[in-house]
Amino acid sequence: MASDITLYxxxxxxxxxRAMICLEEKGLSGYNSKFLSFQKGExxxxxxxxxxxxxxxxxxxxxxxxxxxxxxxxxYLENTFKNQGIKLLPDDPVxxxxxxxxxxxxxxxxxKAIGGIFHYSLRTKPEDRDEAYLKGAKKALAExxxxxxxxxxxxxxxYIAGKDFxxxxxxxxxxxxxxxxxxxxxxxxxPRLASYYERLKERPSVKTSWPPHWQxxxxxxxxKDA
Amino acid sequence: MASDITLYxxxxxxxxxRAMICLEEKGLSGYNSKFLSFQKGExxxxxxxxxxxxxxxxxxxxxxxxxxxxxxxxxYLENTFKNQGIKLLPDDPVxxxxxxxxxxxxxxxxxKAIGGIFHYSLRTKPEDRDEAYLKGAKKALAExxxxxxxxxxxxxxxYIAGKDFxxxxxxxxxxxxxxxxxxxxxxxxxPRLASYYERLKERPSVKTSWPPHWQxxxxxxxxKDA
Numbered sequence: 001m002a003s004d005i006t007l008y009x010x011x012x013x014x015x016x017x018r019a020m021i022c023l024e025e026k027g028l029s030g031y032n033s034k035f036l037s038f039q040k041g042e043x044x045x046x047x048x049x050x051x052x053x054x055x056x057x058x059x060x061x062x063x064x065x066x067x068x069x070x071x072x073x074x075x076y077l078e079n080t081f082k083n084q085g086i087k088l089l090p091d092d093p094v095x096x097x098x099x100x101x102x103x104x105x106x107x108x109x110x111x112k113a114i115g116g117i118f119h120y121s122l123r124t125k126p127e128d129r130d131e132a133y134l135k136g137a138k139k140a141l142a143e144x145x146x147x148x149x150x151x152x153x154x155x156x157x158x159y160i161a162g163k164d165f166x167x168x169x170x171x172x173x174x175x176x177x178x179x180x181x182x183x184x185x186x187x188x189x190x191p192r193l194a195s196y197y198e199r200l201k202e203r204p205s206v207k208t209s210w211p212p213h214w215q216x217x218x219x220x221x222x223x224k225d226a
Numbered sequence: 227m228a229s230d231i232t233l234y235x236x237x238x239x240x241x242x243x244r245a246m247i248c249l250e251e252k253g254l255s256g257y258n259s260k261f262l263s264f265q266k267g268e269x270x271x272x273x274x275x276x277x278x279x280x281x282x283x284x285x286x287x288x289x290x291x292x293x294x295x296x297x298x299x300x301x302y303l304e305n306t307f308k309n310q311g312i313k314l315l316p317d318d319p320v321x322x323x324x325x326x327x328x329x330x331x332x333x334x335x336x337x338k339a340i341g342g343i344f345h346y347s348l349r350t351k352p353e354d355r356d357e358a359y360l361k362g363a364k365k366a367l368a369e370x371x372x373x374x375x376x377x378x379x380x381x382x383x384x385y386i387a388g389k390d391f392x393x394x395x396x397x398x399x400x401x402x403x404x405x406x407x408x409x410x411x412x413x414x415x416x417p418r419l420a421s422y423y424e425r426l427k428e429r430p431s432v433k434t435s436w437p438p439h440w441q442x443x444x445x446x447x448x449x450k451d452a
Contacts, residue, residue, distance in 0.1 A: 062319065065323035069331060097293045098293075
């Protein structure tokens with residue numbers, strides 16, 4: 001039951017968004033949604049630390065079951081609400097293997113976009129930034145996205161693992177949106193990813209859970225020249 | 227059937243080892259085991275690139291199903307061979323949530339031990355190493371292990387998520403062994419983790435898949451003073 005579920009989340013947290021999309025897709029939209037402000041440090045509040053000692057988002061509770069890793073939240077929801085909402089993990093072995101592969105493989109985009117560029121830029125003053133490093137990091141991100149552009153060319157499907165929306169899309173879409181928000185010129189360089197982005201951004205589960213401040217506050221445009 | 231399964235792996239690859247432990251635990255020990263030499267660049271061979279364009283290990287194939295992310299391999303095996311071998315993911319929601327949480331949370335040890343220390347040391351000549359950075363990285367790893375020491379204190383179980391061996395142990399054990407091999411003084415500093423290590427290293431699935439060169443070649447001892 002959705003009313004037994006509590007999700008603590010923060011606006012702009014890619015893992016939070018993934019969990020929220022999975023909740024919506026599994027037909028659990030009535031869950032207790034607890035918005036936390038990073039600015040106010042609410043993710044380190046006693047209430048959160050009690051169930052998530054790392055003080056991170058998402059923090060997820062269903063009855064006495066607790067999972068705080070976003071992929072874990074999605075797998076838990078799929079297993080626990082198997083016959084409800086969208087089937088995120090297909091039964092067919094070949095399809096399931098592909099969905100699991102793409103779902104986890106998205107970490108490669110995360111490492112390059114968030115680890116390689118975003119975190120580096122956050123902790124380095126503009127005047128101290130190593131431009132050669134940043135150029136390499138942006139090139140690596142562009143190479144990575146080229147791989148995903150290729151995946152979309154491999155099949156006729158509208159989604160990253162074929163014709164159906166799956167767990168793999170709940171991984172890819174929030175990460176891709178982070179990159180788009182940072183002004184990576186998707187349309188010019190990766191037309192299939194751009195069209196995937198345009199299609200998925202209209203999906204109800206995605207629209208309803210869109211990070212609120214991303215609608216109103218500009219991004220730092222870190223990936224404009226990637 | 228085990229004979230329909232092919233696993234490409236390399237000695238000393240923590241993700242390869244995780245997949246191998248899962249194969250053993252699911253009673254699939256007759257799989258086609260293809261050892262690849264990193265030194266000879268065999269993970270970049272045409273045979274591997276055909277099913278794993280990233281040229282990484284593990285590379286896994288079951289009939290036409292392909293998964294190359296080690297967590298994906300384990301989840302696939304658990305779903306596909308549900309009623310065979312050890313149950314890696316419990317049905318009980320509270321237990322399942324904990325197992326998923328610990329399984330993925332091991333990435334925090336990986337990031338600190340492999341990302342923070344091992345890779346840094348690999349790509350930096352001993353004379354160029356930033357000792358202050360390394361001291362911080364070792365402290366972060368020790369703090370992380372303290373968290374896991376605490377997890378073992380929370381319950382009476384012999385395993386990381388309770389009384390049974392689960393998917394979480396297939397994640398934690400290979401990573402912990404990497405740290406032990408690099409001489410982190412587990413026994414002195416983390417007695418519960420040390421006893422966990424001693425218990426699991428005798429487990430048949432673990433013994434039979436132990437990275438061969440780890441038995442004969444010394445480690446660089448990177449974590450001795452962590």
